[in-house]
Amino acid sequence: MTQTTYDYVIVGGGSAGSVLANRLSDGGQSSVLxxxxxxxxxxxxxxxxxxxxxxxxxxxxxxxWRYESDPEPHMGGRRVAHARGKVLGGSSSINGMIFQRGNPLDYERWGADAGMESWDFAHCLPYFNRMENALAADPDDELRGHSGPLVLERGPATNPLFQAFFAAAQEAGYPLTDDVNGYRQEGFAAFDRNVHKGQRLSASRAYLRPEFGRKNLTVLTRALVTKVNFKGNVATGVTYRRNGKTHQVTAGEVILAGGAINTPQLLQLSGVGNASHLNSLGINSVVNLPGVGENLQDHLEVYIQHACTQPVSMQPALDLWRYPLIGLQWMLGRKGPAATNHFEGGGFVRSNEDVAYPNLMFHFLPVAVRYDGQKADAKHGYQVHIGPMYSDARGSLKIKSTDPTVHPSMLFNYLSTDQDRREWVEAIHVARDILGQSAMGPFNGGELSPGRSVQTDAEILDWVARDAETALHPSCTAKMGPDSDPMAVVNPLDMTVHGTRGLRVVDASAMPYVTNGNIYAPVMMLAEKAADLIAGKAPLAPQHAEFYRHGVSPLERGGSVPAAAAAVAAKG
Known part of the structure; x- marks a missing residue:
């Protein structure tokens, strides 16, 4: 057994952990493991x-890590697979590389809760900007960052199927937008991606690997943390397994950055959580925090697939015999079909007039294939990924063993609420309306999935229950909030776990509500801001920039009209 001491021990080298390791080791004064x-x-x-x-x-x-849910009661009792990155860079090393901040009103929602005022959009925007290098954004756009470590390339979306899809969206009554991460999220556009020069730019490549030479930064892989060690309610370090041996390390601060599944699991294994549940497993309670593992949120999605009548899709690139040539083309020049994630464009819309900002997200692909690589039975095809963005369904996560290698019990309660079911029906109708417009006519070879047998609301919900997959956005299982909130876990002012000292949480589990898009960008922003809070640095000054609100002009709110807003107004 070995023992070493560090100023900061970060549990998890994924998205948030990469940011924290970079920022907390900067300057060489603090030792980071x-x-x-x-x-x-x-x-x-x-x-x-x-x-x-x-x-x-x-x-x-x-x-x-191949997690899966418990049998979901509103999805026919089937288990839903949840992929999570088992590699440095975490899920940013295996995800779809789509960069979406979410809507500014997501953060206004965060900031509206008691004690969460410092997490509204004005306070989050400077940290989005600090981390970004948005190559396609206007260099004068105050809503985008231009010199951060995350280089963002805009999807070219030049395939004629993308252009037809954007035209069809307009025919259906939905606008285009210049930038879904800028002034106006609502609408359709090419997407920012974590792809740079034909290669994945994970959090590890952007933040962690460039700093491997720092003497005060140590990174160990294949090191499974099994417990946070406490003296009273003070976290003193962690126990971990590596190469078949058990090690202990002491720390001035322990920071959990393992994600929305591993972090609540490790908290519970360490005695932080619902005391009655932990005691039933023989775990002594350190702090009774019933909110640990609760408030579980995610996005569910389906694929609506069409056959394509013209030979313009990327479907042939899925033929196995083409793989060697495609791979060689990428290895020699980072070019060709392998150099893109193919999630090059899509959009955000409101499915009804009761919502203030977009509740549906579209990803369009010029190919018909599932996330696991299963391709549609068509020579050429295309598809949209579609799903509601802020369902009011809530789930929970609980450990079922004291063995840290046993996956926890997870129940998401997909399709369990009236709102969720209503928006799912609306989502399919909206998607079909767009795909059925005349602009798609020259390419439309008929719907492959779900097909003509799925028409009524009941049939739609039954198909979603049978076919939907997670969009891989588990979150909110150790939510930020003041200690006056009995279900809050993390102090929003310094990221400490309520009732403890020396223990912090910085990852998707700390989000109070899931944002309306892919959550990689919000997690990175959260980690950037948390790094300042942990290091005791003055937070970046809030940036009060105008952004689009449906039905409300900047002048009606008493604000100025920025160039981006004027451009939107000019387009109508």
Missing amino acids: VLEAGRSDYPWDLFIQMPAALTFPSGNPFYD
């Missing part, structure tokens, strides 16, 4: 580095 349970993200590993290879790591035990 990162413990990542997965393997290294080797530069030569094509399945990680090649954008189009994203279907291979999912479900593969070398890259994926």
Whole structure:
């Protein structure tokens, strides 16, 4: 057994952990240890580095923890698979590389809760900007960052199917927008992506690997943390397993950054959680925090697939015999079908007039294939991914064993609420309306999935229950909030776990509500802001920039009219 001391021990070398390791080791004054349970993200590993290879790591035990839900009662009792990155960079090393901040009103919602005022959009925007280098954004756009470590390339979306889809969206009455991460999220556009020069740009590649030479930064992979060690309610370090041996390390601060599944699991294993549940497993309670593992949220999605009548889709690139040439083209020049994630465009819309901002997200692909690589039975095809963005369904996560290698029980309660079911029906109708417009006519070879047999609201909900997959956005299981909130876990002012000292949580589990888009960007922003709070630095000054609100002009709110708003007004 070995024992070492560090100023900061970060549990998890994923998205949030990479940011924290970079920022907290900056300047060389604080010693930082990162413990990542997965393997290294080797530069030569094509399945990680090649954008189009994203279907291979999912479900593969070398890259994926392969979690799954409990039988979902509103989905016919089936279990829903949840891929989570088992590698340095975490899920940013195996995800779809889509960069979406969410809507500014997501953060206004965060900031409206008691004690959460410092997490409204004005306080979050400077941290989005600090981390971004948005290559396609206007250099004068105050809503986008231009010199951060996250280089963002805009999807070219030049395939004629993208252009037809954008035209169809307009025919259906939905606008285009210049930038879903800028002034106006609502509408359709090419997407920002974590792809740079034809290669995946994970959190590890952007933040962690460039700093491997720092003497005060140590990164250990294949190091499974099994427990946070406490003296009273003070976290003193962690116990971890590596290479068949058990180690202990002491720390001035323990920071959990394992994600919305592993973090509440580790808290519970360490005695922080619902005391009655922990006692039933023989775990002594350190702090009774009933909110640990509760408030579980996610996005569910389906694929609406069409056959394509013209030979313009990327479907032929899925033929196995083409793989060697496509791979060689990528290895020699980072070009060709393998150099893109294919999630190059989509959009956000409101499915009804009761919502203030978009509640549906579309990803359009010029190919018909599932996330696991299963392709549609068509020579050419295309598809949209569609699903509601802020369902009021809530789930929970509970450990069922004291063995840290046993996956916890997870129940998401998908399709369990009236709102959720209503918006799912609306989502399918909206998607079909767009795909049925005349602009898609020259390419429309008929709907492959779900097909003509699914028409009524009941049939739609039955199909969703049978076919939907997670969009891989589990979150909110250790939510931020003041200690006056009995279900809050994390202090929003410094990221400490309520009732403890020396223990903090910085990852998707700390989000109070899931945002309306892919959650990688919000997690990175949260980690950037948390790094300042943990280091005792003055937070960046809030940036009060105007953003689009449906039906309300900047002048009606007493604000100025920024250039982006004027451009939107000019387009109508």
